[in-house]
Amino acid sequence: MSIEKVDTLVVGAGQAGVAMSEHLSNCGIPHLVLERDRIAERWRTGRWDSLVANGPAWHDRFPGMEFSGIDPDAFAPKERVADYFVDYVKKINAPIRCGVEVTAVQRNTGRPGFRVETSDGVIKANSVVAATGAFQCPVIPSVVPENAEILQMHSNDYRNPGQLPEGAVLVVGAGSSGVQIADEILAAGKRVYLSVGPHDRPPRSYRGRDNVWWLGVLGKWEAAAMEPGAEHVTISVSGARGGHTVDFRRLAAQGMTLVGRTESFKDGVMTFAPDLADNIAQGDANYLSVLDEADAYIARNGLDLPEEPEARNIDPDPQCVTDPILELNLEEVGIASIVWATGFSQDYRWLKVHALDEKGKPKHQRGVSAEPGVYFLGLPWQSRRGSSFIWGVWHDAKHLADHISTQRKYLAYRTSTQRKTDG
Numbered sequence: 018m019s020i021e022k023v024d025t026l027v028v029g030a031g032q033a034g035v036a037m038s039e040h041l042s043n044c045g046i047p048h049l050v051l052e053r054d055r056i057a058e059r060w061r062t063g064r065w066d067s068l069v070a071n072g073p074a075w076h077d078r079f080p081g082m083e084f085s086g087i088d089p090d091a092f093a094p095k096e097r098v099a100d101y102f103v104d105y106v107k108k109i110n111a112p113i114r115c116g117v118e119v120t121a122v123q124r125n126t127g128r129p130g131f132r133v134e135t136s137d138g139v140i141k142a143n144s145v146v147a148a149t150g151a152f153q154c155p156v157i158p159s160v161v162p163e164n165a166e167i168l169q170m171h172s173n174d175y176r177n178p179g180q181l182p183e184g185a186v187l188v189v190g191a192g193s194s195g196v197q198i199a200d201e202i203l204a205a206g207k208r209v210y211l212s213v214g215p216h217d218r219p220p221r222s223y224r225g226r227d228n229v230w231w232l233g234v235l236g237k238w239e240a241a242a243m244e245p246g247a248e249h250v251t252i253s254v255s256g257a258r259g260g261h262t263v264d265f266r267r268l269a270a271q272g273m274t275l276v277g278r279t280e281s282f283k284d285g286v287m288t289f290a291p292d293l294a295d296n297i298a299q300g301d302a303n304y305l306s307v308l309d310e311a312d313a314y315i316a317r318n319g320l321d322l323p324e325e326p327e328a329r330n331i332d333p334d335p336q337c338v339t340d341p342i343l344e345l346n347l348e349e350v351g352i353a354s355i356v357w358a359t360g361f362s363q364d365y366r367w368l369k370v371h372a373l374d375e376k377g378k379p380k381h382q383r384g385v386s387a388e389p390g391v392y393f394l395g396l397p398w399q400s401r402r403g404s405s406f407i408w409g410v411w412h413d414a415k416h417l418a419d420h421i422s423t424q425r426k427y428l429a430y431r432t433s434t435q436r437k438t439d440g
């Protein structure tokens with residue numbers, strides 16, 4: 018039986034796989050993209066119903082195509098983002114095979130290349146790009162036992178408030194997912210407790226420009242590495258309801274109870290760290306620092322952007338911040354469900370090569386792995402802050418395609434004697 022051969026095999030057809038295909042084609046590199054579900058499936062079905070893109074449509078896209086039928090300053094609903102990538106695949110005629118899962122990638126012994134096992138047979142490839150995303154496996158910290166009598170779900174499985182049982186809800190994590198989900202559940206009329214850890218909360222917009230624009234002109238999207246100590250600081254920003262700045266005081270004024278970082282659970286009692294006021298204060302400091310940097314940028318460049326002094330008004334801390342709850346008996350306060358918006362880990366168990374460290378994390382430099390011929394794409398901070406976002410992955414894919422192209426040229430090299438012999 019003949020085995021299918023491709024030069025470069027790309028695993029996954031989310032935005033990363035689509036970008037990779039575009040750049041491989043531009044470099045003239047024959048390739049195939051395998052996707053176990055459908056193109057951009059995570060955008061279509063893998064997130065909550067009301068999710069919209071966190072950046073406006075003019076920004077959260079690839080350079081080669083605009084969103085059609087949507088105001089460039091609007092935030093595209095998740096299905097529109099998925100449709101965008103389906104349209105993009107048609108535009109670039111990307112060779113994508115859907116419904117095929119890659120189950121194992123092994124290096125050939127004694128010769129270059131890889132043996133790729135899939136749900137549809139074996140493929141031989143010279144290079145493999147793992148474009149399976151940064152948000153693969155939902156992580157729930159082991160705080161509340163699985164068999165505790167309370168419904169627990171990860172934000173990955175949350176779809177809408179109708180899924181939740183009667184009673185109050187504890188949302189753990191106040192990054193973009195947690196805060197948007199908590200906001201939606203509160204608006205649906207439920208009592209909500211939100212556990213707020215360290216976070217940044219940039220203004221949605223300031224002086225007439227969206228946060229993504231400020232990140233761009235201030236060079237923050239291009240930052241090569243996270244600031245030391247900021248590894249556990251999540252970013253709270255929302256495109257919901259036309260986009261707005263995340264304001265924990267507003268949520269508290271609307272009836273949400275804020276608590277500190279969730280620490281432990283025993284005999285039905287959840288314990289929270291006494292860090293809420295600090296976390297809120299540091300979030301404010303981050304917010305104000307963006308305004309300061311923006312003002313300085315405007316002054317330095319003589320830009321004519323409208324003043325917005327009211328953006329600096331910060332309301333007094335609500336009672337739940339000044340007099341924080343450190344313990345909650347969940348049953349007594351009627352909490353019937355917990356939504357864990359606590360992030361994701363990666364799963365590369367199918368990649369049976371020397372490209373992962375002892376914790377299973379990619380060993381790489383800008384996506385070029387420690388195993389020659391194996392590449393990663395879509396990792397957070399792969400080359401810069403923007404790497405795991407729509408616009409950023411496109412640039413990282415270009416770097417990888419250039420690398421693959423260069424390696425192909427080395428491998429194709431023949432000495433002049435060899436060239437004469439080859440005829």
Ligand SMILES: Cc1cc2nc3c(=O)[nH]c(=O)nc-3n(C[C@H](O)[C@H](O)[C@H](O)COP(=O)(O)OP(=O)(O)OC[C@H]3O[C@@H](n4cnc5c(N)ncnc54)[C@H](O)[C@@H]3O)c2cc1C
Nearest residue numbers: 029031032033052053059070071118119149150395406407
């Ligand atoms: C809640 C949420 C909201 C976000 N909002 C934004 C936003 O507004 N703007 C923005 O720029 N970014 C946003 N992001 C970040 C990022 O853009 C998305 O996570 C995006 O889906 C990542 O694309 P990807 O292609 O890297 O991975 P994914 O979209 O996860 O695609 C990976 C693909 O690989 C496939 N796959 C996995 N394993 C295999 C296998 N073994 N064989 C074959 N196929 C496989 C999967 O089926 C999947 O389709 C958001 C992330 C989350 C979690």
